[in-house]
Amino acid sequence: MNNLFKKHWITLLGAVFMFLTFSYLFRFAVDNGWISNQLKIMMGIVAGTGFAVGGAAAGQKGKTILNEILSGLGTSLIYTTFAFAGIYYSMWSPMTVFLLMVAVTLVISIYSFKFDLRILMNVGLLGGLIAPLVMKSESAIFTLFLYLLVINSAAFYVSVNKKWSELRLIPFLTTWMLFSTYYLYYQPDTWQFPFKYAAAAFIFYVIGFVVSSWKDGKNFNGLNLYLGISNGIIFGIWSLIIMNDITPFSTILGAIGLVYVGAALVVYGMLRKFTAAVISKFFGGLLLILIAVNDIGTGLDIKPMISVYIWASMAVLVLIVGQIKRLDYLKLAAITIWVITAVYWYYTTWATPIGNWFGTFIPILNFSGMAWVLLAAFGFYVSVKLKLNVFNKQEDNDLFNYYINNTFSLISHVIVGGLLTFQIDNLWENYKITFIDLNLTYSITWGIYALFLFIWGAYSKQAVFRWFGSGVLILVAAKTIFIDLSSADTIAKILVLFILSVITFAISYINNIWKDEKEELPKKEYILPLDNNSR
Known part of the structure; x- marks a missing residue:
């Protein structure tokens, strides 16, 4: 095609x-x-x-x-x-x-x-x-x-019958x-019936992707797996938007979790072995059920922070057991918990009390800041130490671990960026800092962040961070030139431009001394058998 x-x-x-x-x-x-x-x-x-x-x-x-x-x-x-x-x-x-x-x-x-x-x-x-x-x-x-x-x-x-995947x-x-178009275009007063239609579509696609995988030689990976995951995410987001004031979202999450756990059991019954599809559906569904149960006690302002500490700690404990016992399914469960917790924290942190020590704000050393640190530390550990063996062939495991490690390293850097942004915002708010504009401070901070991305990329020889750092630097430049400088004082303009120029030169220097060694994917080694004449 x-x-x-x-x-x-x-x-x-x-x-x-x-x-x-x-x-x-x-x-x-x-x-x-x-x-x-x-x-x-x-x-x-x-x-x-x-x-x-x-x-x-x-x-x-x-x-x-x-x-x-x-x-x-x-x-x-x-x-x-x-x-x-x-x-x-x-x-x-x-x-x-x-x-x-x-x-x-x-x-x-x-x-x-x-x-x-x-x-x-x-x-x-x-x-x-x-x-x-x-x-x-x-x-x-x-x-x-x-x-x-x-x-x-x-x-x-x-x-299914013609193997035309685009259909x-x-x-x-x-x-x-x-x-989505109908919802955004009309914004009706009640969407209980359309929600039922969305739920029916969700169930239809769950069954459809399982059946199509079964008919496709019991291949439950690839497009069917990705669309199955996307199906749950899209339905979950719409459920949150539509039913937020009607039904507790935890109830909907629990229902989605039950559907995916049931689908995982069906797939396992067909294959009689643990595959990426079985593991992702089962543990993903189980986590949704656990999140629904975790909704008990909702009402406290710091409830999101408490949930993050609970789930992040659970991810750490599960990962420790998985590492000690060398149980890959526990490692997968741990990183799945971490991903969901990180996304949840990104969504809720901005409206959650920061949790100061004795009523005094200390940058990073507050309950909100330490939640970011805990999540980032977990992600960096996974990016360096996690090794999984979920496939029969070692070269497949090496390639899978390569992508897992790089993905978690990248996500952890995004978490660090969120930590810096949120803590600076609270620093300016708590100490009433006025000698420099907050938006200009963001630009300086993100510029320094881009510099560290290049340093990390040079140290780890991962070209992806060069591109990531370049993207951050371009955004900082655009934000500073077209937004921040239009309203900032003259002295602040000079100071920020000077700092950003130094940062940019430093990035340029690192980029020039960075050896042009392309990062190689794990490769399969082939050993040719010797014939009788060559012995």
């Missing part, structure tokens, strides 16, 4: 633009009352059928990409027409739209399946998924749900984007 896309992506993009042109022209005519509703529907069906049949007829003489695109464009127009009639104006009953959607989807799926028309299937279903975005109707939500259910079911079926990715992304 990659080669096919690279070769024809411009043509496909043109088809998308053409479809959007027809769709918005159609809506423009609707909004201006140029044609009657019945005539609009007739025109859409005739035009869509003409493109679809014309492309299919031309394809009988010789299969080409253009023919598939024309047929797909026609199918997209038919989907748009049905969306207009059933969703935009509710001219047809939900059942009528549902039956028509089933009929069109079955036709395009069977036709594409039988003749291996991959482009037709993608263009047609993509157009069908984009159609509700163009119409943007706040009515007939149930019709929209049935609409998405039909398209997703067909896409997953063809994807899992595109509907997944577009469905959640459609849900």
Whole structure:
């Protein structure tokens, strides 16, 4: 599919633009009352059928990409027409739209399946998924749900049997984007029913990715694993936004956790061994359940800080046991707990009391600051000392550990950046510092932070920190030049510019003496057997 896309992506993009042109022209005519509703529907069906049949007829003489695109464009127009009639104006009953959607989807799926028309299937279903975005109707939500259910079911079926992986990715992304668009566009007073639809979509994708993995030679890794994780994250975020004032979020987290633990047990029952998919689902779900239980006692202002200390300490203890006993599943559990705790702390720290010692603020040496330090220390330890053996081949383990170590090192540096930012903000607030602007101080601090990133990268010979440090430095430069200096005093401008120039020269010096040694990935060593003549 990659080669096919690279070769024809411009043509496909043109088809998308053409479809959007027809769709918005159609809506423009609707909004201006140029044609009657019945005539609009007739025109859409005739035009869509003409493109679809014309492309299919031309394809009988010789299969080409253009023919598939024309047929797909026609199918997209038919989907748009049905969306207009059933969703935009509710001219047809939900059942009528549902039956028509089933009929069109079955036709395009069977036709594409039988003749291996991959482009037709993608263009047609993509157009069908984009159609509700163009119409943007706040009515007939149930019709929209049935609409998405039909398209997703067909896409997953063809994807599983034809091994066309993009037919899992595109509907997944577009469905959640459609849900997000409707929520942000209309902001309804109550979203209990749409939340149920989102929950149904979440369950559908959990089951869909498990089934597709099973049909794909019991391969539960790769795209299915990543989309399965993304599915839980997206649904969790929307649950937090939508149901925050209706249902305790811990209840929703616990429910998600139960679903993933159940999925892990199903996958383990199929494979009879621990894999990345089993471990991630089981421990991820278990952690969500534990987080839900941890919600007991909510109400204290420092509750987030208490939770961070509890979970960070638990991660440390689990990692210690895992390191001593050399139990990889405990190590994975520990780092999973740490990631969730770090994300949670980043989300809650800004509104949590800082926890001063005896009512006096001491930078870093306060309960909030030490929580950052605890998380960063754990991450740096993992980046240096953690070794996992979760695969049968050693070269696979080496590559996996390479990425794990680098990822945790990078995340730990981000935590250090958050620590510095938050502590400086509280330092200025508690001691009423006025001789230099806070925003300028941020720029100096982040500049020094970029310098340390380059130093760390030079020391560890990891080029990723050169890029990370370069990104931070560019952001600091842009922030200082275009934002900070417009309101700062003259002396402050001179001081900050001088300090940043020194930092930049130091970074330049480190970058120049940094040996241009490319960091090599763990490689597999091959030992060639000796033949009898060479002995």
